[in-house]
Amino acid sequence: MSFFTTRAESPHYKWWVLSCTSLGMLLATVNSGTLIIALPDLERSLHTTLLQLVWVILVYMIVSTVLVLTAGRLSDLFGRKNAYVLGFVAFAAASLGAGFAGSGTQLILWRVLQGVGAAFLFANAAALVTDAFPKDELGLAMGTNTMIAAVGLVIGPVLGGALVLLSWSWVFWFNVPLALLGAGWAALVLHEMSGRDDEHGLDLLGTAAYVIGLTGLVLAISKGGLSGWSDDVVFGGFAAAIVLLPLFVGIERRGRSPMLDLSLFENRLFSAASAAAFINGLSRFALMFLFVFYFQGPQGQSPIMAGLELAPMAVGMLVSSPLAGMAADRHGSRLLAASGMVVGAIGTAGMTTLEAHTPYVWSALWLLLVGIGSGMFNSPNTAAMMGAVPVHRRGIAAGARVMLQNTGAVISIAFVLAVVTAAVPKQVLFEIFSGLASRPLSSTRSSRTCTWPSGC
Amino acid sequence: MHMALWVLTGVSLLGAAVSLMRPSEARTRDLAGAVPVEEAA
Numbered sequence: 246m247s248f249f250t251t252r253a254e255s256p257h258y259k260w261w262v263l264s265c266t267s268l269g270m271l272l273a274t275v276n277s278g279t280l281i282i283a284l285p286d287l288e289r290s291l292h293t294t295l296l297q298l299v300w301v302i303l304v305y306m307i308v309s310t311v312l313v314l315t316a317g318r319l320s321d322l323f324g325r326k327n328a329y330v331l332g333f334v335a336f337a338a339a340s341l342g343a344g345f346a347g348s349g350t351q352l353i354l355w356r357v358l359q360g361v362g363a364a365f366l367f368a369n370a371a372a373l374v375t376d377a378f379p380k381d382e383l384g385l386a387m388g389t390n391t392m393i394a395a396v397g398l399v400i401g402p403v404l405g406g407a408l409v410l411l412s413w414s415w416v417f418w419f420n421v422p423l424a425l426l427g428a429g430w431a432a433l434v435l436h437e438m439s440g441r442d443d444e445h446g447l448d449l450l451g452t453a454a455y456v457i458g459l460t461g462l463v464l465a466i467s468k469g470g471l472s473g474w475s476d477d478v479v480f481g482g483f484a485a486a487i488v489l490l491p492l493f494v495g496i497e498r499r500g501r502s503p504m505l506d507l508s509l510f511e512n513r514l515f516s517a518a519s520a521a522a523f524i525n526g527l528s529r530f531a532l533m534f535l536f537v538f539y540f541q542g543p544q545g546q547s548p549i550m551a552g553l554e555l556a557p558m559a560v561g562m563l564v565s566s567p568l569a570g571m572a573a574d575r576h577g578s579r580l581l582a583a584s585g586m587v588v589g590a591i592g593t594a595g596m597t598t599l600e601a602h603t604p605y606v607w608s609a610l611w612l613l614l615v616g617i618g619s620g621m622f623n624s625p626n627t628a629a630m631m632g633a634v635p636v637h638r639r640g641i642a643a644g645a646r647v648m649l650q651n652t653g654a655v656i657s658i659a660f661v662l663a664v665v666t667a668a669v670p671k672q673v674l675f676e677i678f679s680g681l682a683s684r685p686l687s688s689t690r691s692s693r694t695c696t697w698p699s700g701c
Numbered sequence: 702m703h704m705a706l707w708v709l710t711g712v713s714l715l716g717a718a719v720s721l722m723r724p725s726e727a728r729t730r731d732l733a734g735a736v737p738v739e740e741a742a
Contacts (some may be wrong), residue, residue: 283715494703502733513724514703517720517722517723519721521720525716526711527712528710528712529709532709535705535706577725579720579723579724582720583718583721586713586716586717586720587713587714589713589716590710590714590717593706593710593713594706597703
């Protein structure tokens with residue numbers, strides 16, 4: 246049988262599926278990296294406020310996080326192949342529109358649509374791979390997906406630096422051919438491997454409660470650092486979170502078609518691995534954000550150099566994730582996942598020794614350790630979660646995993662933003678975000694002595 | 702910012718503890734009979 250046969254019964258089919266999911270992963274991670282580097286250009290071209298600039302990132306994360314379960318549900322109902330192709334098409338359309346945005350608000354709205362597309366990609370990637378690969382190769386497959394994500398994290402910021410030389414719009418337009426290629430490739434290669442689970446409908450009430458509750462929480466935390474904790478919006482955001490997030494759990498427990506099937510958590514392995522995925526999101530994702538600030542602020546690097554200097558974290562993931570995946574297939578995932586968290590903790594603790602003029606080699610070392618720890622944790626933990634649920638529930642299980650991890654990531658970024666904005670004067674912060682801080686020092690900055698990590 | 706980094710370190714260690722406390726795949730019977738990874742291998 247030829248390697249180029251894409252029939253579902255072909256022994257090579259699993260590799261074709263992996264190529265599709267890897268393309269989706271590459272698209273999502275490259276897009277994140279290019280956008281971070283384009284933030285200064287966005288601010289200058291669209292005259293956004295600092296809060297709008299931050300929400301260009303946060304809104305995509307929230308939408309893709311919240312809708313990932315609904316996307317998983319729709320995928321179980323209508324088929325993973327259709328949902329995956331739809332994800333690519335929505336991502337392409339949103340990227341095209343985002344490049345034409347004339348204001349910060351318009352851009353945020355296009356990022357909402359981009360988040361919808363990403364939700365369909367995230368919800369199905371792990372489920373498609375799990376359907377196609379035998380259990381003893383799942384760790385390797387998950388590790389490969391994580392490795393591709395790490396490649397995207399390495400090339401994203403560098404590519405972003407090149408694209409903004411043309412215009413910030415190209416950071417978004419670059420995604421269009423890639424996403425259309427992904428849609429065509431998925432339509433050509435993928436087959437429906439599992440029966441459709443049409444016993445359950447959609448949970449609009451639960452989705453609405455979670456959207457508004459989480460948005461309120463993240464808005465409150467991110468705005469609190471900038472505008473003060475007594476601001477009305479901050480108060481309203483916290484109130485919405487306190488009321489709606491517990492209500493969401495109640496709706497899911499009693500509803501006939503819950504978007505988050507709480508029965509999945511009756512499996513102790515699944516529930517503990519889910520909790521670990523949430524904690525991983527909470528502990529890791531803000532670090533990249535924090536180091537973009539550190540490299541462009543106290544260390545005075547250009548955005549492109551800042552992107553390059555972040556690379557050790559992704560390189561660490563790149564090396565450790567496939568090795569950890571293979572080791573998990575042979576020896577189980579529990580010890581590996583726990584060790585990954587400890588290695589990450591050592592890296593994060595090491596970062597507390599960094600000062601404004603500490604040589605870069607120390608940042609590189611700690612970032613590398615955090616990256617290695619992430620790779621050691623992610624693929625074994627994901628493989629364990631996916632292996633613990635029946636085939637027809639993997640769409641919703643994959644969605645639950647991404648939702649929990651991304652909820653941790655969004656809260657983490659908002660928390661770090663609140664700490665940073667509380668420690669650094671708003672004007673200095675704005676200069677750093679808009680890229681002015683990497684130019685010759687303005688009078689605002691030259692009158693201050695910046696220290697890291699204690700602030701300016 | 703020291704505080705933020707120490708909090709993130711503590712959260713990572715909490716994650717390690719949670720990962721250690723979960724059952725290993727070999728001893729887990731899942732919801733609908735999916736075969737544990739080690740047994741399948």
